[in-house]
Amino acid sequence: MGRFTKIPATPSVPLSPEPQHDSPVAASSDQPRLSRLTVPDHQRWRSLESSLTIKKPAGQLRDEVIKAAALVWAHTPPRDPHPDRKAAAAVARYLFDEGVLHEQVSLERALTRAAVDRYLRDNLTHSQRSLKTLRTTLYCAGRVLYPREYPLPTTVPTRRAQATPPARSEDIAELYANLVYLRGQQHLRTQLVLDLVTGAGLKSSEIRRLRGGDVAVERLATGEEVVVVTVHYRGEVARTIPVRCPVRARRILDRARVVGQSWMMPVNQQGVVEYNAVNRASEYFTRKGLPGFDVSSLRMRWLVDLAATPGVSMSAFLQLSGIGDYSTLRDLSGFVAPLSLAELVSAVDSDRWVAA
Numbered sequence: 410m411g412r413f414t415k416i417p418a419t420p421s422v423p424l425s426p427e428p429q430h431d432s433p434v435a436a437s438s439d440q441p442r443l444s445r446l447t448v449p450d451h452q453r454w455r456s457l458e459s460s461l462t463i464k465k466p467a468g469q470l471r472d473e474v475i476k477a478a479a480l481v482w483a484h485t486p487p488r489d490p491h492p493d494r495k496a497a498a499a500v501a502r503y504l505f506d507e508g509v510l511h512e513q514v515s516l517e518r519a520l521t522r523a524a525v526d527r528y529l530r531d532n533l534t535h536s537q538r539s540l541k542t543l544r545t546t547l548y549c550a551g552r553v554l555y556p557r558e559y560p561l562p563t564t565v566p567t568r569r570a571q572a573t574p575p576a577r578s579e580d581i582a583e584l585y586a587n588l589v590y591l592r593g594q595q596h597l598r599t600q601l602v603l604d605l606v607t608g609a610g611l612k613s614s615e616i617r618r619l620r621g622g623d624v625a626v627e628r629l630a631t632g633e634e635v636v637v638v639t640v641h642y643r644g645e646v647a648r649t650i651p652v653r654c655p656v657r658a659r660r661i662l663d664r665a666r667v668v669g670q671s672w673m674m675p676v677n678q679q680g681v682v683e684y685n686a687v688n689r690a691s692e693y694f695t696r697k698g699l700p701g702f703d704v705s706s707l708r709m710r711w712l713v714d715l716a717a718t719p720g721v722s723m724s725a726f727l728q729l730s731g732i733g734d735y736s737t738l739r740d741l742s743g744f745v746a747p748l749s750l751a752e753l754v755s756a757v758d759s760d761r762w763v764a765a
Contacts, residue, residue, distance in 0.1 A: 572740030
């Protein structure tokens with residue numbers, strides 16, 4: 410019997426490490442090629458890359474997965490900075506674990522549906538709730554490279570949540586009275602939150618983003634000076650609200666003068682406002698056995714009072730409140746007391762109607 414010449418084994422070609430941002434991420438011809446040229450928002454990408462941290466051993470692998478996670482997550486739909494970094498960090502941790510297994514980082518390999526599902530199935534350290542959140546995050550990242558493997562879930566019509574009832578005026582008065590039980594930063598933070606919500610109708614996210622430079626004193630043509638709070642959204646002025654309560658206006662203005670161009674809310678040791686800073690103000694009360702508060706409920710009281718104020722037109726209400734959808738107005742109408750016929754007649758300026 411003849412002897413066959415031994416055929417040399419085909420050398421295995423390892424997948425190349427993740428390329429730098431100047432060159433596109435390896436992908437087949439029917440997949441997007443990720444690079445800095447395809448990033449929709451370079452500021453978001455740079456921010457993610459510089460701020461991402463994961464509790465993994467320091468080294469080249471960790472640096473590579475942070476860059477790779479920032480690049481791929483910068484291609485996903487934008488969101489607020491804190492949840493954006495949190496989700497990108499989850500992607501980075503997955504890429505690190507996957508990179509340790511294969512001794513190299515590859516988005517093309519790691520973000521396949523099979524690889525992600527295998528990781529989720531074998532992961533025993535997460536609760537069911539956190540595992541669901543992680544699945545949503547990794548699917549969103551995988552959809553960047555493999556949109557066909559991660560089809561968007563079918564939207565199931567659900568019933569809208571009920572609107573938050575407005576807080577009672579006496580409950581707000583009790584909250585201010587209970588401030589005497591708080592000291593130092595706790596007193597400052599809680600009083601500032603109450604003033605900005607009940608005095609200017611700000612939301613939690615708007616309070617966190619408010620700076621001292623957004624508070625100013627404007628002089629009207631009548632000579633009256635009014636403290637106004639300017640709310641920005643995505644770098645543009647969303648609305649400007651005059652604070653009509655003189656006591657709240659004075660405290661807000663004093664705080665703005667102290668912080669200058671910095672944040673109105675107290676910052677932590679890293680110099681940033683905590684994501685739960687507003688909710689933490691309510692916790693100060695509950696820890697002492699006192700009633701807490703819901704910012705949405707306080708804002709709803711401000712909206713109801715504004716809607717019931719004589720002389721406030723619809724255009725003025727929309728400009729001051731920032732409400733832009735009909736469903737919210739419909740919810741609000743359920744808490745506003747109906748006017749009598751005489752009040753409706755007096756509210757209508759008949760001189761503006763032109764006779765047919």
